[in-house]
Structure formats: structure tokens, C-alpha cells
């Protein structure tokens with residue numbers, strides 16, 4: 127079981143390193159100044175992203191966080207309200223961006239493993255009144271992060287989109303891992319994207335590009351988003367160097383995501399047989415595995431620490447819970463090793 131210095135890193139799929147093909151594409155990228163709109167590789171990536179999600183246009187942004195925050199800035203004016211799930215990334219893990227940057231009110235609802243109920247959304251949309259903030263936007267996250275990789279099926283997205291539009295409210299989809307959802311549900315990504323006015327997805331998570339995310343939507347939306355990206359300092363110059371890796375990511379890394387999902391399932395099923403570990407196997411639909419440690423002598427933090435000593439990295443997300451993500455730098459054999467190590471730690 128000697129892995130030398132190598133860690134099995136299950137903290138996130140953000141830790142993936144670029145492939146050789148990405149590095150080559152980066153070296154050979156034809157570039158220009160993208161703030162002048164002169165970088166052909168960025169343009170190519172943006173066109174490809176729009177095409178892959180069947181939207182009119184796309185904007186390359188440095189991170190998922192910037193993509194989401196730019197979307198909020200476009201969709202909602204100061205003092206307006208946005209409805210979101212209480213554990214979603216935009217609300218919980220973007221440093222208070224909605225308040226700090228956009229000056230908007232956040233109306234959080236509790237979902238089931240991150241998935242919102244359309245009836246609750248309907249109730250939360252405010253009728254027009256002189257006294258209240260206008261509900262401007264609903265943000266959905268799919269696959270969910272803290273929900274454990276759960277997915278909004280297209281029919282549910284459609285229901286929410288139609289009720290939102292009926293009330294004059296826009297929908298933004300944080301689809302950081304939208305291609306994981308597409309592969310897991312065996313539907314094309316546009317089947318999700320069509321039910322949102324804007325979608326953000328990441329290149330630097332399970333698709334393994336080193337940097338970058340895309341925001342997609344209508345031309346009018348992207349034109350406004352470009353201004354806010356500049357305002358937030360996200361106007362990048364010879365960004366074709368990183369966009370080139372993103373093109374390779376979209377062209378070569380989507381089809382292999384099923385492998386990560388199989389490995390996540392293997393991990394989850396193995397964990398379910400270990401004493402003191404509680405896991406809901408139904409929640410494991412993509413590459414995310416969240417489990418609770420409820421053991422008489424071992425806590426989640428002891429387990430994380432012991433795993434680190436054995437060169438396995440996980441992400442402890444609460445006093446009891448641990449999150450693991452599978453990705454292209456974690457093999458089936460790695461998962462088997464992790465399970466063996468976990469059993470050893472727990473039975474020791």
C-alpha cells in the first residue's frame with residue numbers, strides 16, 4: 127500500500143491538476159487582449175460554452191464565485207430580494223457577496239438535501255407592494271454541494287422556472303457541476319440549462335481545468351455581465367492561455383465523469399458497511415459523498431486527522447460530517463485503499 131509521498135485528496139474536485147493535453151493547449155494558445163475583445167481563444171471557449179448549454183452567449187470568468195455574483199448584480203437591483211436555499215454556495219460560501227456587492231436581501235428557504243420545494247418558493251415570492259422588497263431572482267444550485275450532490279430533475283426546474291416567470295422573477299442556476307448532473311441523469315446539459323435565465327458552470331472542478339468558470343445566458347444578459355465582471359476586477363488580458371485549457375476540459379473531460387460517480391458510489395457503499403458511519407445512499411448521485419460519524423469513541427475530527435496521517439485528505443464540514451469528492455486524480459484503487467484505511471482506523 128506504499129503510495130510514497132502521494133496523498134489521496136478527496137477534499138474537493140477543485141484539487142484536480144490539468145491534463146497533458148491542457149498544458150499543451152495552454153502553451154500553444156493564440157492570444158490577444160480580451161478586455162479589447164481580441165482574444166480568439168477566449169472567444170472560442172465562450173462560443174463553445176454557449177453551444178454546450180444551448181444558450182445565446184457566454185462570458186469567461188475567473189471563478190464560480192465571480193460568475194454567481196455577477197449574475198446577482200445583473201438580475202437584482204439594490205434593495206431587491208433573492209430567494210435561495212439556506213446551505214447553497216451563493217448564500218453560505220461566497221463571503222456575504224449578495225449583501226456586500228449587490229446590496230440585496232437574501233430570503234433563504236430550507237430544502238431537502240439542498241433541493242427547494244416549488245410550493246415553498248411560490249409562497250416566498252412577494253406580491254407587489256409599496257412596502258416590501260421586490261422579489262427579483264431565484265437561485266438554484268444543481269448538483270448541490272452541501273446537499274451531497276443531489277440534482278434537480280429537469281421537470282422540477284421547469285416547474286420552478288414557469289412559476290418564477292409567471293411572477294416576473296428571473297432564475298439563476300449555479301450549475302458549478304452541471305455536467306456531473308447531465309452524466310448522472312443521462313440527459314444533455316441543455317435539458318437543465320433551458321429552465322434558467324442564466325447558468326454558471328465551472329471548468330476547474332470535475333473537468334480539471336486549472337482556472338475558470340463560465341456564465342451563460344442571453345446576449346443582453348452577457349453584455350451587462352461583462353460590465354460587472356470588469357467592475358469586480360475580472361477583466362483578464364491574454365486569458366486565452368487559461369481558456370485553452372477550458373476548451374480541452376469541455377471537449378475531453380465530460381464523458382469520463384461517470385467514472386467519478388462510480389467511484390463515489392463504491393466509496394459510499396463501502397462506508398455504509400463501517401460501524402459508526404451513517405450515510406444516506408440515495409443522496410449519492412454524482413461525485414459527492416457526505417457522511418456522518420456517529421461512533422462511541424471516534425469523532426469526525428479524529429477520523430479526519432487520522433486519515434491525514436495515512437495520507438488521505440477529506441473535508442470535515444461540521445462537528446459530525448465529512449465530505450469526500452471523487453475526481454480524475456482518484457482511482458478506483460485509491461477508493462478501495464481509503465476504505466481499507468477507514469476500517470483500520472475505526473476498528474483500531
Ligand code: TLP
Pocket residue numbers: 137138139140188189190191192194215216219267269270271300302303328339
Ligand atoms: N465549491 C468549492 C468550495 O467553495 C468549497 C468546493 O470545494 O466544493 N458553486 C458551487 C456549487 C460550488 O461548489 C463552488 C465551489 C462554487 C460555486 C464557487 O466556485 P469557485 O471556487 O470557483 O469560486
